Amino acid sequence: MSLSLSAVTVTRGHGQTLTPVLRDFNAKFVPGEVTALVGPSGSGKSTLLAVAGALLSPDSGAVDLDGTDITRLSDRERTRLRRARIGYMFQTGNLLSALTATEQLLAATYVAGEGTRRHHARAVTALEEVGLGDRLKHRPDQLSGGERQRVALARALFLDPRLLLVDEPTAAVDRSQADAIAELITDRTRAHDCVTLVATHDPTVIASADTVINLDAAP
Protein backbone atom coordinates (compact mmCIF):
# COMPACT_ATOMS: atom_id res chain seq x y z
CA MET A 1 0.00 0.00 0.00
CA SER A 2 1.29 3.43 -0.86
CA LEU A 3 -0.12 6.90 -1.12
CA SER A 4 1.75 9.74 -2.66
CA LEU A 5 0.73 13.20 -3.77
CA SER A 6 2.78 14.93 -6.45
CA ALA A 7 2.56 18.62 -7.29
CA VAL A 8 -1.05 18.79 -6.17
CA THR A 9 -2.63 22.20 -6.63
CA VAL A 10 -6.16 23.12 -5.61
CA THR A 11 -7.63 26.57 -6.04
CA ARG A 12 -10.94 28.00 -4.89
CA GLY A 13 -13.05 30.83 -6.26
CA HIS A 14 -13.22 32.39 -9.71
CA GLY A 15 -11.45 35.20 -11.56
CA GLN A 16 -10.23 37.88 -9.16
CA THR A 17 -11.15 35.77 -6.11
CA LEU A 18 -9.12 32.77 -7.24
CA THR A 19 -7.19 31.57 -4.18
CA PRO A 20 -4.75 28.65 -4.02
CA VAL A 21 -5.59 26.30 -1.14
CA LEU A 22 -2.86 23.79 -1.95
CA ARG A 23 0.02 24.68 -4.20
CA ASP A 24 2.40 22.08 -5.66
CA PHE A 25 1.94 19.87 -2.64
CA ASN A 26 4.10 16.75 -2.48
CA ALA A 27 4.05 14.01 0.12
CA LYS A 28 4.41 10.27 0.53
CA PHE A 29 2.69 8.31 3.30
CA VAL A 30 3.64 5.06 4.96
CA PRO A 31 1.25 2.28 6.05
CA GLY A 32 0.84 1.75 9.79
CA GLU A 33 1.66 5.36 10.54
CA VAL A 34 -0.48 8.29 11.53
CA THR A 35 0.23 11.60 9.81
CA ALA A 36 -1.20 14.70 11.44
CA LEU A 37 -2.08 17.55 9.09
CA VAL A 38 -1.89 20.80 10.99
CA GLY A 39 -2.24 24.44 10.21
CA PRO A 40 -4.70 27.26 10.75
CA SER A 41 -8.20 27.21 9.32
CA GLY A 42 -8.09 27.60 5.56
CA SER A 43 -4.59 26.18 5.27
CA GLY A 44 -5.89 23.21 3.26
CA LYS A 45 -6.07 20.37 5.80
CA SER A 46 -9.56 19.24 4.87
CA THR A 47 -8.90 19.93 1.19
CA LEU A 48 -5.93 17.61 1.36
CA LEU A 49 -8.12 14.93 2.91
CA ALA A 50 -10.72 15.47 0.18
CA VAL A 51 -8.12 15.12 -2.57
CA ALA A 52 -6.51 12.04 -1.01
CA GLY A 53 -9.96 10.55 -0.38
CA ALA A 54 -11.22 10.89 -3.97
CA LEU A 55 -13.86 13.38 -2.93
CA LEU A 56 -12.26 16.26 -4.82
CA SER A 57 -10.17 16.38 -7.97
CA PRO A 58 -7.20 18.75 -7.82
CA ASP A 59 -6.66 21.39 -10.49
CA SER A 60 -3.35 19.74 -11.25
CA GLY A 61 -1.01 17.10 -9.89
CA ALA A 62 -1.34 13.40 -9.24
CA VAL A 63 -2.60 11.31 -6.34
CA ASP A 64 -1.15 7.83 -6.54
CA LEU A 65 -2.91 5.15 -4.51
CA ASP A 66 -1.34 1.71 -4.96
CA GLY A 67 -0.13 2.61 -8.43
CA THR A 68 -3.36 4.24 -9.64
CA ASP A 69 -3.60 7.95 -10.24
CA ILE A 70 -7.01 8.52 -8.71
CA THR A 71 -7.32 12.00 -10.21
CA ARG A 72 -7.85 10.33 -13.57
CA LEU A 73 -10.73 8.14 -12.41
CA SER A 74 -14.33 8.73 -13.41
CA ASP A 75 -16.93 9.71 -10.81
CA ARG A 76 -18.21 6.13 -10.70
CA GLU A 77 -14.70 4.72 -10.28
CA ARG A 78 -13.93 7.15 -7.48
CA THR A 79 -17.16 6.13 -5.71
CA ARG A 80 -16.11 2.48 -5.99
CA LEU A 81 -12.62 3.35 -4.71
CA ARG A 82 -14.03 5.19 -1.69
CA ARG A 83 -16.18 2.30 -0.58
CA ALA A 84 -13.55 -0.38 -1.18
CA ARG A 85 -10.29 1.15 -0.05
CA ILE A 86 -10.85 4.29 1.95
CA GLY A 87 -12.29 4.77 5.43
CA TYR A 88 -13.61 8.14 6.58
CA MET A 89 -14.11 9.59 10.01
CA PHE A 90 -15.56 13.08 9.87
CA GLN A 91 -15.69 15.80 12.47
CA THR A 92 -19.48 15.54 12.92
CA GLY A 93 -22.48 13.91 11.28
CA ASN A 94 -20.71 10.60 10.91
CA LEU A 95 -23.62 8.41 11.82
CA LEU A 96 -26.98 7.63 10.26
CA SER A 97 -29.64 8.62 12.77
CA ALA A 98 -31.89 5.62 12.07
CA LEU A 99 -29.28 2.97 12.80
CA THR A 100 -27.91 1.36 15.95
CA ALA A 101 -24.17 1.23 16.55
CA THR A 102 -23.97 -2.27 15.08
CA GLU A 103 -26.06 -1.27 12.08
CA GLN A 104 -23.75 1.71 11.41
CA LEU A 105 -21.01 -0.81 10.65
CA LEU A 106 -23.32 -3.01 8.64
CA ALA A 107 -24.28 0.06 6.59
CA ALA A 108 -20.72 -0.03 5.21
CA THR A 109 -21.29 -3.56 3.90
CA TYR A 110 -24.73 -2.56 2.61
CA VAL A 111 -23.15 0.32 0.69
CA ALA A 112 -20.57 -2.11 -0.67
CA GLY A 113 -23.39 -4.39 -1.83
CA GLU A 114 -22.23 -7.27 0.35
CA GLY A 115 -25.37 -7.87 2.38
CA THR A 116 -25.38 -7.41 6.12
CA ARG A 117 -26.39 -10.54 8.01
CA ARG A 118 -23.16 -12.49 7.67
CA HIS A 119 -21.13 -9.51 8.92
CA HIS A 120 -23.09 -9.09 12.14
CA ALA A 121 -20.70 -11.00 14.43
CA ARG A 122 -17.71 -9.14 12.99
CA ALA A 123 -19.46 -5.82 13.57
CA VAL A 124 -19.98 -6.72 17.23
CA THR A 125 -16.30 -7.61 17.57
CA ALA A 126 -15.26 -4.35 15.87
CA LEU A 127 -17.34 -2.34 18.31
CA GLU A 128 -15.91 -4.28 21.24
CA GLU A 129 -12.43 -3.40 20.00
CA VAL A 130 -13.24 0.30 20.29
CA GLY A 131 -14.73 -0.19 23.76
CA LEU A 132 -18.40 -0.12 22.80
CA GLY A 133 -19.41 -3.70 23.57
CA ASP A 134 -22.17 -2.40 25.78
CA ARG A 135 -23.52 0.09 23.24
CA LEU A 136 -24.31 -2.26 20.36
CA LYS A 137 -27.99 -1.37 20.10
CA HIS A 138 -27.70 2.30 20.89
CA ARG A 139 -28.66 4.89 18.29
CA PRO A 140 -26.59 8.05 17.72
CA ASP A 141 -28.85 10.14 19.95
CA GLN A 142 -28.22 7.66 22.78
CA LEU A 143 -24.43 7.91 22.49
CA SER A 144 -22.01 10.55 23.77
CA GLY A 145 -19.86 12.55 21.35
CA GLY A 146 -16.86 10.37 22.06
CA GLU A 147 -18.86 7.19 21.60
CA ARG A 148 -20.18 8.43 18.28
CA GLN A 149 -16.60 9.04 17.12
CA ARG A 150 -15.62 5.54 18.21
CA VAL A 151 -18.49 4.05 16.18
CA ALA A 152 -17.39 6.19 13.22
CA LEU A 153 -13.82 4.90 13.59
CA ALA A 154 -15.02 1.31 13.81
CA ARG A 155 -17.12 1.78 10.66
CA ALA A 156 -14.28 3.52 8.81
CA LEU A 157 -12.09 0.48 9.44
CA PHE A 158 -14.78 -2.17 9.10
CA LEU A 159 -14.05 -3.05 5.46
CA ASP A 160 -10.30 -3.02 6.16
CA PRO A 161 -9.42 0.07 4.08
CA ARG A 162 -5.88 0.86 2.98
CA LEU A 163 -6.35 4.54 3.66
CA LEU A 164 -8.01 6.09 6.76
CA LEU A 165 -8.90 9.78 6.55
CA VAL A 166 -9.86 11.53 9.76
CA ASP A 167 -11.11 15.10 9.98
CA GLU A 168 -10.88 16.87 13.35
CA PRO A 169 -11.82 13.75 15.32
CA THR A 170 -11.69 15.41 18.74
CA ALA A 171 -13.26 18.77 17.95
CA ALA A 172 -16.64 17.89 19.43
CA VAL A 173 -15.60 15.83 22.47
CA ASP A 174 -14.22 16.60 25.93
CA ARG A 175 -10.56 16.28 26.90
CA SER A 176 -10.65 12.77 28.37
CA GLN A 177 -12.58 11.45 25.37
CA ALA A 178 -10.19 13.25 23.01
CA ASP A 179 -7.17 11.54 24.55
CA ALA A 180 -8.83 8.14 24.25
CA ILE A 181 -9.81 8.74 20.61
CA ALA A 182 -6.31 9.89 19.69
CA GLU A 183 -4.89 6.73 21.24
CA LEU A 184 -7.49 4.58 19.52
CA ILE A 185 -6.69 6.04 16.10
CA THR A 186 -3.01 5.25 16.52
CA ASP A 187 -3.78 1.79 17.89
CA ARG A 188 -6.18 0.89 15.06
CA THR A 189 -3.80 2.28 12.42
CA ARG A 190 -1.12 -0.09 13.63
CA ALA A 191 -3.59 -3.00 13.84
CA HIS A 192 -4.92 -2.45 10.30
CA ASP A 193 -1.59 -1.35 8.85
CA CYS A 194 -3.27 1.42 6.90
CA VAL A 195 -2.15 4.91 5.95
CA THR A 196 -3.87 7.36 8.27
CA LEU A 197 -4.13 11.10 7.68
CA VAL A 198 -5.63 13.19 10.46
CA ALA A 199 -6.55 16.85 10.02
CA THR A 200 -6.40 18.30 13.51
CA HIS A 201 -5.74 21.24 15.82
CA ASP A 202 -5.60 19.01 18.86
CA PRO A 203 -2.14 18.88 20.56
CA THR A 204 -2.88 15.37 21.90
CA VAL A 205 -3.60 14.01 18.43
CA ILE A 206 -0.57 15.83 17.05
CA ALA A 207 1.60 14.39 19.82
CA SER A 208 0.42 10.86 19.12
CA ALA A 209 1.07 11.10 15.35
CA ASP A 210 4.12 9.54 13.75
CA THR A 211 4.53 12.42 11.29
CA VAL A 212 3.27 15.97 11.34
CA ILE A 213 2.79 18.08 8.21
CA ASN A 214 2.29 21.76 8.81
CA LEU A 215 0.32 22.99 5.83
CA ASP A 216 0.79 26.63 6.76
CA ALA A 217 4.47 26.11 6.16
CA ALA A 218 4.01 24.06 3.01
CA PRO A 219 5.55 25.63 -0.13
Added chain:
Amino acid sequence: MFLALREIRAARGRFLLMGLVVMLVAALVGIVSGFTTGLGNDTVSALRALPATHVAFATGAKSDQFNRSLVDEATVSRWRQRPGVEAAPLGVTITRGTTDRGLEIDMAAFGVEPGTFPAPPVRRGTGLDAVHPGLVVSGKLASDGVRVGDVVTVDRLGLKLPVTGVTDDLSYGHVPTAYLPLDTWRAIRFGIPGTRTAADQLPRDASGVALRAKAGADLAAADRALGTLTLPMSKVLEAAPGYKGERVTMSSIQVFLYLIAPLLVGAFFAVWTVQRAPELALLRAIGASRRRLLSYTVLQAALVVVAGTIAGGALALATGLLLGAAVPFSLPAGTLLATLGAVALVGLAGTCLTLRRVTTPDPLTMLGASR
Protein backbone atom coordinates in the same frame (compact mmCIF):
# COMPACT_ATOMS: atom_id res chain seq x y z
CA MET B 1 -34.04 -3.08 2.04
CA PHE B 2 -31.57 -2.76 4.97
CA LEU B 3 -31.54 1.00 5.11
CA ALA B 4 -35.06 1.57 3.72
CA LEU B 5 -36.74 -0.42 6.50
CA ARG B 6 -34.60 1.01 9.28
CA GLU B 7 -35.25 4.58 8.22
CA ILE B 8 -38.98 3.86 8.07
CA ARG B 9 -38.76 2.31 11.56
CA ALA B 10 -36.91 5.33 12.93
CA ALA B 11 -39.27 7.84 11.31
CA ARG B 12 -42.38 5.70 11.69
CA GLY B 13 -44.54 8.63 12.76
CA ARG B 14 -43.86 10.54 9.55
CA PHE B 15 -44.20 7.46 7.34
CA LEU B 16 -47.39 6.43 9.12
CA LEU B 17 -48.82 9.88 8.49
CA MET B 18 -47.86 9.67 4.82
CA GLY B 19 -49.25 6.15 4.60
CA LEU B 20 -52.53 7.40 6.07
CA VAL B 21 -52.70 10.18 3.50
CA VAL B 22 -52.08 7.68 0.68
CA MET B 23 -54.65 5.36 2.25
CA LEU B 24 -57.29 8.10 2.34
CA VAL B 25 -56.58 9.16 -1.24
CA ALA B 26 -56.73 5.52 -2.40
CA ALA B 27 -59.94 4.99 -0.42
CA LEU B 28 -61.46 8.11 -1.91
CA VAL B 29 -60.47 7.05 -5.43
CA GLY B 30 -61.86 3.58 -4.73
CA ILE B 31 -65.12 4.98 -3.36
CA VAL B 32 -65.51 7.39 -6.27
CA SER B 33 -64.75 4.51 -8.63
CA GLY B 34 -67.38 2.41 -6.85
CA PHE B 35 -69.94 5.17 -7.25
CA THR B 36 -68.95 5.70 -10.89
CA THR B 37 -69.50 2.02 -11.64
CA GLY B 38 -72.57 1.82 -9.43
CA LEU B 39 -74.20 4.90 -10.89
CA GLY B 40 -73.26 3.74 -14.37
CA ASN B 41 -74.88 0.38 -13.74
CA ASP B 42 -77.91 2.09 -12.27
CA THR B 43 -78.24 4.21 -15.38
CA VAL B 44 -77.45 1.89 -18.25
CA SER B 45 -77.22 -1.73 -17.05
CA ALA B 46 -80.39 -2.56 -19.02
CA LEU B 47 -78.79 -1.13 -22.17
CA ARG B 48 -75.52 -2.92 -21.51
CA ALA B 49 -77.46 -6.17 -21.15
CA LEU B 50 -79.18 -5.63 -24.46
CA PRO B 51 -77.66 -8.17 -26.89
CA ALA B 52 -77.45 -5.58 -29.67
CA THR B 53 -74.59 -3.93 -31.53
CA HIS B 54 -76.47 -0.76 -32.48
CA VAL B 55 -79.78 1.02 -32.02
CA ALA B 56 -81.42 3.00 -34.81
CA PHE B 57 -83.34 6.12 -33.73
CA ALA B 58 -85.44 8.64 -35.60
CA THR B 59 -83.17 11.25 -37.21
CA GLY B 60 -84.74 14.18 -35.39
CA ALA B 61 -83.69 12.91 -31.96
CA LYS B 62 -80.22 14.31 -31.24
CA SER B 63 -80.14 13.64 -27.51
CA ASP B 64 -82.10 11.70 -24.88
CA GLN B 65 -83.09 9.56 -27.86
CA PHE B 66 -85.13 6.97 -25.97
CA ASN B 67 -87.50 9.77 -24.90
CA ARG B 68 -87.50 11.78 -28.11
CA SER B 69 -87.26 9.20 -30.83
CA LEU B 70 -90.21 7.40 -32.37
CA VAL B 71 -89.72 4.90 -35.16
CA ASP B 72 -92.79 3.60 -37.01
CA GLU B 73 -93.59 -0.01 -37.80
CA ALA B 74 -92.75 0.40 -41.50
CA THR B 75 -89.26 1.52 -40.69
CA VAL B 76 -88.80 -1.47 -38.40
CA SER B 77 -89.96 -3.77 -41.19
CA ARG B 78 -87.55 -2.21 -43.67
CA TRP B 79 -84.68 -2.54 -41.18
CA ARG B 80 -85.58 -6.25 -40.90
CA GLN B 81 -85.10 -6.57 -44.63
CA ARG B 82 -81.58 -5.08 -44.65
CA PRO B 83 -78.88 -7.66 -45.35
CA GLY B 84 -76.50 -8.56 -42.51
CA VAL B 85 -78.76 -7.07 -39.86
CA GLU B 86 -81.12 -8.59 -37.31
CA ALA B 87 -83.61 -5.95 -36.17
CA ALA B 88 -86.26 -5.77 -33.46
CA PRO B 89 -88.29 -2.82 -32.20
CA LEU B 90 -87.58 -1.50 -28.73
CA GLY B 91 -89.72 0.83 -26.64
CA VAL B 92 -88.40 2.57 -23.54
CA THR B 93 -90.35 4.77 -21.15
CA ILE B 94 -90.35 5.38 -17.42
CA THR B 95 -93.60 4.87 -15.57
CA ARG B 96 -95.01 4.04 -12.14
CA GLY B 97 -97.29 1.42 -10.76
CA THR B 98 -98.65 -0.19 -7.63
CA THR B 99 -98.79 -3.90 -6.89
CA ASP B 100 -101.92 -5.58 -5.61
CA ARG B 101 -100.14 -5.78 -2.24
CA GLY B 102 -99.87 -1.99 -2.17
CA LEU B 103 -96.18 -1.68 -3.05
CA GLU B 104 -95.54 1.48 -5.07
CA ILE B 105 -92.86 1.04 -7.72
CA ASP B 106 -91.08 3.08 -10.38
CA MET B 107 -90.18 1.09 -13.44
CA ALA B 108 -88.38 1.65 -16.73
CA ALA B 109 -90.79 -0.08 -19.08
CA PHE B 110 -88.90 -1.84 -21.89
CA GLY B 111 -91.29 -2.85 -24.63
CA VAL B 112 -90.04 -5.75 -26.73
CA GLU B 113 -91.60 -8.27 -29.06
CA PRO B 114 -91.66 -11.63 -27.24
CA GLY B 115 -89.28 -14.08 -28.88
CA THR B 116 -87.02 -11.41 -30.39
CA PHE B 117 -83.43 -10.94 -29.22
CA PRO B 118 -84.06 -7.89 -26.96
CA ALA B 119 -86.41 -10.02 -24.81
CA PRO B 120 -84.71 -10.57 -21.43
CA PRO B 121 -83.48 -13.87 -20.02
CA VAL B 122 -85.64 -15.03 -17.13
CA ARG B 123 -84.14 -16.09 -13.78
CA ARG B 124 -87.45 -17.02 -12.14
CA GLY B 125 -90.97 -17.51 -13.49
CA THR B 126 -91.77 -17.38 -17.21
CA GLY B 127 -90.83 -15.06 -20.04
CA LEU B 128 -92.89 -12.60 -22.03
CA ASP B 129 -95.97 -13.84 -23.83
CA ALA B 130 -97.78 -11.84 -26.52
CA VAL B 131 -101.06 -13.65 -25.89
CA HIS B 132 -101.08 -13.21 -22.12
CA PRO B 133 -99.29 -9.91 -21.53
CA GLY B 134 -97.38 -9.60 -18.30
CA LEU B 135 -94.21 -8.16 -16.81
CA VAL B 136 -90.74 -9.61 -16.43
CA VAL B 137 -89.25 -7.43 -13.70
CA SER B 138 -85.68 -6.58 -12.79
CA GLY B 139 -84.15 -8.44 -9.85
CA LYS B 140 -83.99 -5.00 -8.19
CA LEU B 141 -87.78 -4.81 -8.13
CA ALA B 142 -87.86 -8.36 -6.76
CA SER B 143 -85.48 -7.18 -4.02
CA ASP B 144 -87.88 -4.33 -3.31
CA GLY B 145 -90.64 -6.86 -2.71
CA VAL B 146 -92.29 -7.47 -6.08
CA ARG B 147 -93.07 -11.17 -6.53
CA VAL B 148 -94.00 -13.40 -9.43
CA GLY B 149 -97.80 -13.54 -9.37
CA ASP B 150 -98.23 -9.96 -8.17
CA VAL B 151 -100.42 -7.76 -10.35
CA VAL B 152 -99.06 -4.30 -11.11
CA THR B 153 -101.54 -1.53 -11.90
CA VAL B 154 -99.93 1.13 -14.05
CA ASP B 155 -100.61 4.57 -12.54
CA ARG B 156 -103.07 6.92 -14.29
CA LEU B 157 -103.91 4.29 -16.93
CA GLY B 158 -105.30 1.59 -14.67
CA LEU B 159 -103.66 -1.04 -16.86
CA LYS B 160 -103.24 -4.28 -14.86
CA LEU B 161 -100.22 -6.45 -15.60
CA PRO B 162 -99.33 -9.69 -13.81
CA VAL B 163 -95.67 -10.26 -12.94
CA THR B 164 -94.69 -13.44 -14.77
CA GLY B 165 -90.95 -13.52 -14.29
CA VAL B 166 -87.81 -11.99 -12.82
CA THR B 167 -84.68 -11.15 -14.81
CA ASP B 168 -81.23 -9.82 -13.77
CA ASP B 169 -80.66 -6.70 -11.64
CA LEU B 170 -81.10 -4.28 -14.50
CA SER B 171 -82.05 -0.65 -14.48
CA TYR B 172 -82.25 2.37 -16.76
CA GLY B 173 -81.91 5.98 -15.62
CA HIS B 174 -81.68 4.85 -11.96
CA VAL B 175 -85.04 3.08 -12.32
CA PRO B 176 -85.38 -0.74 -12.25
CA THR B 177 -86.53 -2.19 -15.55
CA ALA B 178 -89.72 -4.09 -16.27
CA TYR B 179 -90.03 -5.82 -19.62
CA LEU B 180 -93.39 -6.14 -21.31
CA PRO B 181 -94.74 -6.89 -24.80
CA LEU B 182 -94.39 -3.98 -27.20
CA ASP B 183 -98.17 -3.61 -27.67
CA THR B 184 -98.60 -3.24 -23.91
CA TRP B 185 -95.71 -0.78 -23.86
CA ARG B 186 -97.54 1.29 -26.53
CA ALA B 187 -100.58 1.41 -24.28
CA ILE B 188 -98.42 2.93 -21.53
CA ARG B 189 -96.44 5.25 -23.80
CA PHE B 190 -99.31 6.57 -25.88
CA GLY B 191 -102.34 5.90 -23.65
CA ILE B 192 -104.37 8.87 -22.43
CA PRO B 193 -104.75 8.93 -18.63
CA GLY B 194 -108.21 8.07 -17.44
CA THR B 195 -109.24 6.49 -20.73
CA ARG B 196 -108.78 3.09 -22.26
CA THR B 197 -107.60 3.38 -25.87
CA ALA B 198 -108.08 0.36 -28.11
CA ALA B 199 -104.81 -1.21 -29.23
CA ASP B 200 -105.56 -0.57 -32.92
CA GLN B 201 -106.05 3.14 -32.14
CA LEU B 202 -102.53 3.50 -30.69
CA PRO B 203 -99.56 4.55 -32.83
CA ARG B 204 -97.57 1.52 -34.02
CA ASP B 205 -94.29 3.17 -33.03
CA ALA B 206 -91.30 2.16 -30.91
CA SER B 207 -88.51 4.26 -29.40
CA GLY B 208 -85.93 2.71 -31.70
CA VAL B 209 -84.79 -0.40 -33.50
CA ALA B 210 -82.35 -2.69 -31.73
CA LEU B 211 -79.88 -4.08 -34.26
CA ARG B 212 -77.50 -7.00 -34.38
CA ALA B 213 -75.27 -6.11 -37.29
CA LYS B 214 -72.81 -8.53 -38.83
CA ALA B 215 -69.39 -7.31 -39.88
CA GLY B 216 -69.63 -5.44 -43.16
CA ALA B 217 -73.31 -4.51 -42.83
CA ASP B 218 -73.74 -1.07 -44.37
CA LEU B 219 -75.60 0.76 -41.60
CA ALA B 220 -74.88 4.22 -43.01
CA ALA B 221 -76.59 3.29 -46.27
CA ALA B 222 -79.53 1.90 -44.31
CA ASP B 223 -79.76 5.14 -42.32
CA ARG B 224 -79.81 7.16 -45.54
CA ALA B 225 -82.46 4.94 -47.06
CA LEU B 226 -84.67 4.66 -43.96
CA GLY B 227 -84.25 8.10 -42.43
CA THR B 228 -82.82 6.85 -39.15
CA LEU B 229 -79.76 7.60 -37.06
CA THR B 230 -77.92 4.47 -36.01
CA LEU B 231 -75.66 4.60 -32.97
CA PRO B 232 -73.24 1.96 -31.71
CA MET B 233 -73.95 0.72 -28.17
CA SER B 234 -71.19 2.90 -26.68
CA LYS B 235 -73.08 5.95 -27.94
CA VAL B 236 -76.46 4.45 -27.12
CA LEU B 237 -75.46 4.48 -23.43
CA GLU B 238 -75.15 8.26 -23.66
CA ALA B 239 -78.78 8.36 -24.75
CA ALA B 240 -79.74 7.30 -21.21
CA PRO B 241 -80.84 10.29 -19.12
CA GLY B 242 -78.01 11.73 -17.01
CA TYR B 243 -75.46 9.11 -18.01
CA LYS B 244 -72.99 11.44 -19.71
CA GLY B 245 -73.24 14.11 -16.99
CA GLU B 246 -72.64 11.55 -14.27
CA ARG B 247 -69.66 10.09 -16.05
CA VAL B 248 -68.07 13.51 -16.59
CA THR B 249 -68.66 14.52 -12.96
CA MET B 250 -67.30 11.34 -11.44
CA SER B 251 -64.40 11.14 -13.88
CA SER B 252 -63.45 14.74 -13.08
CA ILE B 253 -63.29 13.91 -9.39
CA GLN B 254 -61.13 10.88 -10.15
CA VAL B 255 -58.81 12.89 -12.39
CA PHE B 256 -58.30 15.48 -9.64
CA LEU B 257 -57.54 12.73 -7.14
CA TYR B 258 -55.04 11.22 -9.55
CA LEU B 259 -53.41 14.65 -9.81
CA ILE B 260 -53.44 15.22 -6.05
CA ALA B 261 -51.96 11.82 -5.13
CA PRO B 262 -48.55 12.28 -6.82
CA LEU B 263 -48.28 15.83 -5.54
CA LEU B 264 -48.88 14.69 -1.95
CA VAL B 265 -46.43 11.81 -2.18
CA GLY B 266 -43.93 13.95 -4.09
CA ALA B 267 -44.14 16.75 -1.52
CA PHE B 268 -43.57 14.30 1.33
CA PHE B 269 -40.53 12.74 -0.29
CA ALA B 270 -39.18 16.15 -1.30
CA VAL B 271 -39.24 17.24 2.37
CA TRP B 272 -37.95 13.85 3.49
CA THR B 273 -35.04 14.10 1.04
CA VAL B 274 -34.15 17.62 2.17
CA GLN B 275 -34.24 16.46 5.80
CA ARG B 276 -31.81 13.63 5.21
CA ALA B 277 -29.55 15.44 2.71
CA PRO B 278 -26.60 15.37 5.18
CA GLU B 279 -27.00 11.61 5.60
CA LEU B 280 -27.23 11.13 1.84
CA ALA B 281 -23.99 13.12 1.56
CA LEU B 282 -22.43 10.84 4.20
CA LEU B 283 -23.53 7.75 2.29
CA ARG B 284 -22.07 9.18 -0.92
CA ALA B 285 -18.82 9.97 0.92
CA ILE B 286 -18.40 6.41 2.18
CA GLY B 287 -18.97 5.08 -1.30
CA ALA B 288 -22.69 4.60 -1.88
CA SER B 289 -23.48 4.75 -5.57
CA ARG B 290 -26.23 7.02 -6.83
CA ARG B 291 -28.11 3.92 -7.96
CA ARG B 292 -28.08 2.54 -4.42
CA LEU B 293 -29.43 5.79 -2.99
CA LEU B 294 -32.12 5.83 -5.65
CA SER B 295 -33.08 2.21 -5.19
CA TYR B 296 -33.54 2.43 -1.45
CA THR B 297 -35.47 5.69 -1.72
CA VAL B 298 -37.77 4.21 -4.37
CA LEU B 299 -38.18 1.13 -2.20
CA GLN B 300 -39.25 3.31 0.74
CA ALA B 301 -41.75 5.10 -1.49
CA ALA B 302 -43.03 1.82 -2.89
CA LEU B 303 -43.55 0.39 0.61
CA VAL B 304 -45.47 3.46 1.78
CA VAL B 305 -47.49 3.86 -1.40
CA VAL B 306 -48.33 0.17 -1.82
CA ALA B 307 -49.20 -0.34 1.86
CA GLY B 308 -51.28 2.85 1.91
CA THR B 309 -53.01 1.91 -1.34
CA ILE B 310 -53.88 -1.60 -0.15
CA ALA B 311 -55.26 -0.20 3.11
CA GLY B 312 -57.19 2.41 1.10
CA GLY B 313 -58.63 -0.31 -1.12
CA ALA B 314 -59.75 -2.26 1.94
CA LEU B 315 -61.35 0.91 3.32
CA ALA B 316 -63.18 1.49 0.03
CA LEU B 317 -64.44 -2.09 0.03
CA ALA B 318 -65.55 -1.79 3.65
CA THR B 319 -67.38 1.44 2.79
CA GLY B 320 -69.14 -0.37 -0.05
CA LEU B 321 -70.19 -3.19 2.26
CA LEU B 322 -71.35 -0.70 4.87
CA LEU B 323 -73.45 1.20 2.34
CA GLY B 324 -75.00 -2.03 1.11
CA ALA B 325 -77.81 -1.61 -1.38
CA ALA B 326 -78.77 1.81 -0.01
CA VAL B 327 -76.79 3.58 -2.73
CA PRO B 328 -75.64 2.61 -6.22
CA PHE B 329 -72.13 1.44 -5.33
CA SER B 330 -70.31 -1.29 -7.22
CA LEU B 331 -66.63 -2.09 -6.90
CA PRO B 332 -65.79 -5.31 -8.75
CA ALA B 333 -62.34 -6.81 -8.14
CA GLY B 334 -61.09 -5.82 -11.59
CA THR B 335 -62.16 -2.20 -11.18
CA LEU B 336 -60.71 -2.05 -7.66
CA LEU B 337 -57.37 -3.51 -8.76
CA ALA B 338 -57.15 -1.18 -11.75
CA THR B 339 -58.00 1.82 -9.58
CA LEU B 340 -55.51 0.91 -6.87
CA GLY B 341 -52.86 0.15 -9.47
CA ALA B 342 -53.36 3.61 -10.93
CA VAL B 343 -53.13 5.24 -7.47
CA ALA B 344 -49.91 3.34 -6.72
CA LEU B 345 -48.45 4.30 -10.08
CA VAL B 346 -49.23 8.00 -9.81
CA GLY B 347 -48.00 7.95 -6.19
CA LEU B 348 -44.67 6.49 -7.30
CA ALA B 349 -44.58 8.96 -10.17
CA GLY B 350 -44.79 11.69 -7.53
CA THR B 351 -41.73 10.21 -5.84
CA CYS B 352 -39.85 10.23 -9.12
CA LEU B 353 -40.27 14.00 -9.24
CA THR B 354 -37.98 14.22 -6.21
CA LEU B 355 -35.40 11.59 -7.13
CA ARG B 356 -32.90 14.02 -8.60
CA ARG B 357 -32.44 15.54 -5.18
CA VAL B 358 -31.53 12.13 -3.77
CA THR B 359 -28.43 11.92 -5.91
CA THR B 360 -27.29 15.52 -5.74
CA PRO B 361 -26.00 15.88 -2.11
CA ASP B 362 -22.27 16.58 -2.33
CA PRO B 363 -20.12 14.16 -0.31
CA LEU B 364 -17.57 16.93 0.01
CA THR B 365 -19.89 18.71 2.45
CA MET B 366 -18.93 16.07 5.01
CA LEU B 367 -15.46 17.60 5.24
CA GLY B 368 -14.52 20.86 6.87
CA ALA B 369 -13.17 21.94 3.49
CA SER B 370 -16.52 23.30 2.41
CA ARG B 371 -17.81 24.46 5.76
